[in-house]
Amino acid sequence: AAAMAAERGLAVATCTAPVNIAVIKYWGKRDTDLILPINSSLSVTLHQDQLKTTTTAAASRDFTEDRLWLNGKEADVGHPRVQACLREVRRLARKRRGGNEDTAALSLSYKIHIASENNFPTAAGLASSAAGYACLVSALARLYGVQEELSEVARQGSGSACRSMFGGFVQWQRGERPDGTDSLALQVAPETHWPELRVLVLVVSGEKKPVGSTAGMQTSVETSPLLKHRAEVVVPERLTQMMQHIRERDFEGFGQLAMRDSNQFHATCLDTFPPIFYLTDLSRHIIALAHRYNAHHGHTKVAYTFDAGPNAVIFALADTVAEFVEVVRRSFPPATNGDQFVRGLPVGLAALSQELVAAVVTEPVPGAVQYILHTKPGPGPQLVDDPSQHLLGADGLPRSRA
Numbered sequence: 001a002a003a004m005a006a007e008r009g010l011a012v013a014t015c016t017a018p019v020n021i022a023v024i025k026y027w028g029k030r031d032t033d034l035i036l037p038i039n040s041s042l043s044v045t046l047h048q049d050q051l052k053t054t055t056t057a058a059a060s061r062d063f064t065e066d067r068l069w070l071n072g073k074e075a076d077v078g079h080p081r082v083q084a085c086l087r088e089v090r091r092l093a094r095k096r097r098g099g100n101e102d103t104a105a106l107s108l109s110y111k112i113h114i115a116s117e118n119n120f121p122t123a124a125g126l127a128s129s130a131a132g133y134a135c136l137v138s139a140l141a142r143l144y145g146v147q148e149e150l151s152e153v154a155r156q157g158s159g160s161a162c163r164s165m166f167g168g169f170v171q172w173q174r175g176e177r178p179d180g181t182d183s184l185a186l187q188v189a190p191e192t193h194w195p196e197l198r199v200l201v202l203v204v205s206g207e208k209k210p211v212g213s214t215a216g217m218q219t220s221v222e223t224s225p226l227l228k229h230r231a232e233v234v235v236p237e238r239l240t241q242m243m244q245h246i247r248e249r250d251f252e253g254f255g256q257l258a259m260r261d262s263n264q265f266h267a268t269c270l271d272t273f274p275p276i277f278y279l280t281d282l283s284r285h286i287i288a289l290a291h292r293y294n295a296h297h298g299h300t301k302v303a304y305t306f307d308a309g310p311n312a313v314i315f316a317l318a319d320t321v322a323e324f325v326e327v328v329r330r331s332f333p334p335a336t337n338g339d340q341f342v343r344g345l346p347v348g349l350a351a352l353s354q355e356l357v358a359a360v361v362t363e364p365v366p367g368a369v370q371y372i373l374h375t376k377p378g379p380g381p382q383l384v385d386d387p388s389q390h391l392l393g394a395d396g397l398p399r400s401r402a
Contacts, residue, residue: 047378133157
């Protein structure tokens with residue numbers, strides 16, 4: 001299954017996995033242990049050239065204990081959710097082998113070393129748990145030669161991680177069964193389905209969120225009547241509509257619904273008691289800017305969505321990107337990093353008409369947006385074949401990063 005350096009008894013597998021952004025939001029669990037949601041959700045997987053996690057998993061009879069390194073620093077391998085993923089993948093491997101220890105197969109009793117790295121700053125508030133757990137499960141599955149329903153395993157690491165097991169447009173089905181076996185991710189359409197779609201991440205701050213998602217959503221489940229209405233009545237209808245907009249590549253419908261759903265998610269946070277505030281003054285400034293920009297053009301050209309934090313994710317078609325990036329640059333003039341303000345995919349130059357500037361760029365707030373990351377939908381987890389890309393060396397320890 002994995003590359004065996006037989007003489008050392010070291011088996012290694014390396015994978016990369018993507019970040020995803022929900023356009024129909026997941027907020028609230030009906031089972032906190034199995035991570036089963038109160039509603040289905042739908043997301044767009046982002047391209048790994050801009051945002052990805054890389055994870056190497058290695059097993060050896062010489063390892064004396066399980067160990068984990070995150071971005072070069074040793075971390076707690078005993079974390080319950082990491083353990084859940086390890087346990088589930090090993091269970092699938094055992095099941096696949098039908099109980100008979102295949103001598104060629106990796107011994108399930110060997111201790112394991114795991115190293116994981118993001119190609120983006122974790123502090124930037126770009127959801128790293130989804131990519132992280134999707135990547136962990138992909139690497140472990142590769143190591144143990146398992147191919148089964150892996151989104152169900154990733155879900156037990158982080159709910160949204162199950163959606164990062166596929167590329168393009170992905171639905172996390174709520175499921176009905178109490179054991180969670182039908183709560184899994186399905187691809188709605190591949191990333192190639194809508195080639196003109198682009199994504200701009202407006203990174204506003206590297207601050208940690210005021211209330212973590214895990215705690216926040218359970219307080220919402222316990223105290224928000226709006227959340228109950230959302231999960232039972234609103235989301236099922238929106239999910240059907242959103243899948244149709246994606247199928248038809250209808251940006252007007254897709255964009256409007258994404259904004260409405262983001263707004264309702266944040267409304268359920270305000271309806272939580274005590275209330276949770278993820279949007280900041282700056283987030284609201286960006287929301288208003290998007291609406292002024294769309295109003296000026298007379299239709300939906302950009303659509304925002306916000307997760308449990310202040311960073312804005314903006315969807316647009318490729319032909320809108322250059323102009324809107326210039327609008328953002330005028331509205332939030334970069335303090336120092338003018339040259340580093342736009343990262344990721346290249347962005348063309350755009351001249352703005354006086355009418356547009358007058359109507360849309362009202363009061364500039366210098367330095368408020370740290371940078372813009374330009375990306376697009378992308379594929380699911382990838383296997384890394386090149387041994388030089390492994391994060392762990394032949395001794396099973398992290399390679400020193402030059």
